[in-house]
Amino acid sequence: MVFCTCRQGVLWRALDMDKGESYRHILYLHNFALQQQFKFFCYDVVCNYWPFAKDVGTKLETEDFKKHTEEMVPFLSRFHGKTHTMFCQLLYGGHWTTGAASTTGETTEQSNSKMSRYGSTTKHMSNPNRWDHLTDGMIYWNQEKECGMAKQLAKFYNAALDDSTRHDKEFEKQKQKWLEEIRYQLSAAREKLLVARQTMDEIPFKLKKLLQIKSPTQKLRDFALVQSNKLRAAETIIPLLQSAVVILD
Numbered sequence: 502m503v504f505c506t507c508r509q510g511v512l513w514r515a516l517d518m519d520k521g522e523s524y525r526h527i528l529y530l531h532n533f534a535l536q537q538q539f540k541f542f543c544y545d546v547v548c549n550y551w552p553f554a555k556d557v558g559t560k561l562e563t564e565d566f567k568k569h570t571e572e573m574v575p576f577l578s579r580f581h582g583k584t585h586t587m588f589c590q591l592l593y594g595g596h597w598t599t600g601a602a603s604t605t606g607e608t609t610e611q612s613n614s615k616m617s618r619y620g621s622t623t624k625h626m627s628n629p630n631r632w633d634h635l636t637d638g639m640i641y642w643n644q645e646k647e648c649g650m651a652k653q654l655a656k657f658y659n660a661a662l663d664d665s666t667r668h669d670k671e672f673e674k675q676k677q678k679w680l681e682e683i684r685y686q687l688s689a690a691r692e693k694l695l696v697a698r699q700t701m702d703e704i705p706f707k708l709k710k711l712l713q714i715k716s717p718t719q720k721l722r723d724f725a726l727v728q729s730n731k732l733r734a735a736e737t738i739i740p741l742l743q744s745a746v747v748i749l750d
């Protein structure tokens with residue numbers, strides 16, 4: 502199952518993935534979040550998902566899917582974000598964003614830890630029974646949340662107020678370090694791009710040579726594939742690094 506939760510941990514929607522998670526499942530939940538007029542869309546790999554969602558919006562001939570990326574803000578969850586590259590965290594990290602109120606974006610994990618306990622019983626059920634059982638479980642979870650909502654909201658509000666000054670200081674302290682690191686990465690990426698382009702230019706020449714000695718070309722094809730991957734990686738990373746510098750400057 503994949504769940505859509507809000508910052509308060511209430512379960513809004515659940516989806517039976519059937520065979521593993523795909524962006525189609527996420528797009529369905531994204532669509533739901535847009536209908537509810539949520540501002541942020543938080544996801545563990547939103548950095549990869551967002552270009553896909555943008556593509557869906559631009560490549561489909563209807564206007565229906567444009568709003569998803571135009572009206573909502575991508576939000577990379579805080580602790581999952583720690584495993585992403587630094588510029589990824591800067592570009593998509595929602596924790597620092599204005600209006601996010603120090604949200605970590607990990608409430609789905611909390612609900613997952615509860616809902617996963619139903620796994621041992623529901624795996625022996627038929628699909629309709631499983632869905633009913635899980636729906637009951639979700640309703641129960643939401644009721645628990647609602648009972649403690651007033652207390653929790655006050656707690657969140659106070660925590661966000663306390664954290665904001667601390668995070669402001671932390672951010673200012675980190676900013677210079679990040680800027681230096683990103684500029685270093687940017688120059689390294691430019692060098693890599695140069696090398697990859699040169700190698701790609703040499704490939705036809707190498708191909709001719711290989712054909713002369715009649716050696717199999719599979720090796721060269723593999724080599725060319727690796728080089729073009731390197732080229733593509735360098736080409737995509739540079740604009741991302743540049744936008745991260747703009748954010749910090």
Ligand SMILES: [Zn+2]
Nearest residue numbers: 548585586589
């Ligand atoms: Zn990322």
